[in-house]
Amino acid sequence: MRITLHGVTVRFGTRTVLDALDIELTEQRIGVIGANGSGKSTFARLLNGLVLPAEGTVLVGGHDTAKDVRRIRRQVGFVFQNPDNQIVLPLVEEDMAFGLRNTGVPRKEIPGRVREQLAHLGITALADRPSHALSGGEKQLVALAAVLVMRPETVVFDEPTTLLDLRNRNLIRDTVAALPQQAVVLTHDLDLLTGFDRVLVLDRGRVVHDGPPRTAVPWYVERCS
Amino acid sequence: MRMSLYVPGTSPLHRAGARWKLAALLLCGVAVFLTTSVAVLGPAAAVALALLLSVRAPREQLVRQLRGPLLVLAAVVAVAALTESVHAALVVGLRLVVLLLSALSVTLTTRTSELQDVLELVLRPLDRAGLVNASAVALAVSLALRFIPEVFRQFQEIREAQAARGLRGSPLALVVPLVIRVLRSAEDIAAAIDARCYPPARTGDLDRHERLSGKAPG
Numbered sequence: 001m002r003i004t005l006h007g008v009t010v011r012f013g014t015r016t017v018l019d020a021l022d023i024e025l026t027e028q029r030i031g032v033i034g035a036n037g038s039g040k041s042t043f044a045r046l047l048n049g050l051v052l053p054a055e056g057t058v059l060v061g062g063h064d065t066a067k068d069v070r071r072i073r074r075q076v077g078f079v080f081q082n083p084d085n086q087i088v089l090p091l092v093e094e095d096m097a098f099g100l101r102n103t104g105v106p107r108k109e110i111p112g113r114v115r116e117q118l119a120h121l122g123i124t125a126l127a128d129r130p131s132h133a134l135s136g137g138e139k140q141l142v143a144l145a146a147v148l149v150m151r152p153e154t155v156v157f158d159e160p161t162t163l164l165d166l167r168n169r170n171l172i173r174d175t176v177a178a179l180p181q182q183a184v185v186l187t188h189d190l191d192l193l194t195g196f197d198r199v200l201v202l203d204r205g206r207v208v209h210d211g212p213p214r215t216a217v218p219w220y221v222e223r224c225s
Numbered sequence: 226m227r228m229s230l231y232v233p234g235t236s237p238l239h240r241a242g243a244r245w246k247l248a249a250l251l252l253c254g255v256a257v258f259l260t261t262s263v264a265v266l267g268p269a270a271a272v273a274l275a276l277l278l279s280v281r282a283p284r285e286q287l288v289r290q291l292r293g294p295l296l297v298l299a300a301v302v303a304v305a306a307l308t309e310s311v312h313a314a315l316v317v318g319l320r321l322v323v324l325l326l327s328a329l330s331v332t333l334t335t336r337t338s339e340l341q342d343v344l345e346l347v348l349r350p351l352d353r354a355g356l357v358n359a360s361a362v363a364l365a366v367s368l369a370l371r372f373i374p375e376v377f378r379q380f381q382e383i384r385e386a387q388a389a390r391g392l393r394g395s396p397l398a399l400v401v402p403l404v405i406r407v408l409r410s411a412e413d414i415a416a417a418i419d420a421r422c423y424p425p426a427r428t429g430d431l432d433r434h435e436r437l438s439g440k441a442p443g
Contacts, residue, residue, distance in 0.1 A: 045416070048420060050416050050419060050420060070422060073419070073420060073421070073422050074422060077420075078417075078420040080413060080416070080417055080420075082413065084375060084410075085410050085413035085414045085417055086413075086414075086417040087371070088367075088368060088371060088414060088417060088418055088421075089337060089338065089367055089371055090231075090337045090367070090370050090371045091231060091336060091337065091338075094336055094337060094338040094367075097338065098421055098423075099421035099422055101425060102421060102422040102423050102424070102425045103422050104425070128231075128233035131371065132371070132374040132375060132378070146421070147421075150421070150422075
């Protein structure tokens with residue numbers, strides 16, 4: 001899906017968080033890296049209308065996030081850094097059904113869709129488990145499943161491996177790699193970007209480097225050292 | 226700490242609709258106060274116990290859920306026996322046993338989402354009159370059930386962190402960081418709810434979701 005940012009500026013109060021961005025995203029795997037406070041999370045939230053620009057426009061599949069946010073949220077799923085705050089209902093399958101119910105999917109279709117998605121991620125056994133009793137990796141997988149069950153065309157990940165141990169990090173990495181959807185991944189975990197098509201480096205609200213991982217990652221590492 | 230008591234299963238009570246279970250519970254609550262006959266209340270308590278056992282909940286969970294209320298019940302029965310009569314104590318005890326076991330049977334076999342649906346249904350007239358947003362109220366109840374264990378976990382984390390630095394027994398020092406954490410989480414939770422297309426396509430009318438099927442994604 002084509003995502004286009006035209007002259008996008010975001011301000012929180014008097015602070016400019018993103019500054020006059022002009023970018024077009026069409027690749028299947030896009031990484032976004034940068035130091036804390038560089039504007040990565042705000043950038044991600046622009047892509048499904050959780051944040052609206054103070055200036056400029058964000059077009060997702062030709063639709064303006066400021067005007068057609070409901071349609072865009074169906075098209076662009078968002079996986080948050082902390083799954084504890086993303087899983088909003090007590091049981092796993094209830095939480096997965098939440099987005100489907102909100103988008104008007106017929107009630108009788110919902111259990112089948114939920115089971116299918118759980119099976120696809122290999123977590124069928126979690127269906128009836130209470131959300132708060134899951135491990136960190138399980139929570140992140142459930143959070144991802146709850147987004148994928150809505151069948152978005154694009155999935156935005158906000159630092160999906162930050163809170164995970166090595167095993168769960170690898171699990172999420174493999175799951176992201178296998179997604180058929182377009183994925184925009186914000187991360188500090190540079191290994192996660194292996195095989196990506198494009199990496200943006202953000203610094204103080206601007207894109208300071210834009211290229212394939214083989215050039216963008218070393219450039220960023222050198223800049224940080 | 227666990228707020229949602231639901232236990233997965235296939236018992237008749239699991240298969241029964243939430244609205245019927247809650248209506249039956251309401252009727253049961255009224256009915257036990259219409260009689261003072263031990264000959265009626267005794268079998269009613271036996272039926273309530275049979276219903277609870279039919280749920281096939283783990284024994285340790287039943288013990289955990291019943292221990293506290295049964296202690297209170299024993300105290301109430303003892304006071305009634307001392308201040309009134311053995312018959313009065315039996316009536317009070319059996320009424321409470323019926324209510325306790327029936328309510329536990331319902332909560333063990335009913336998902337939060339089903340309770341949410343019933344709450345929306347009950348509030349629908351008020352929603353139509355513009356007095357409440359039924360969908361929002363139902364979601365708020367579900368969120369409370371989901372996040373009370375999280376708040377409790379955060380409370381324990383803060384308490385342990387403070388104890389590790391030698392700070393003990395200061396309620397203010399516990400409450401202030403807890404409130405700040407909860408407020409921060411609340412922003413993320415609100416964003417997560419928005420990101421998943423809340424509010425529903427149309428609010429307050431469960432049947433209308435069905436008619437929106439043509440607009441469903443993918």
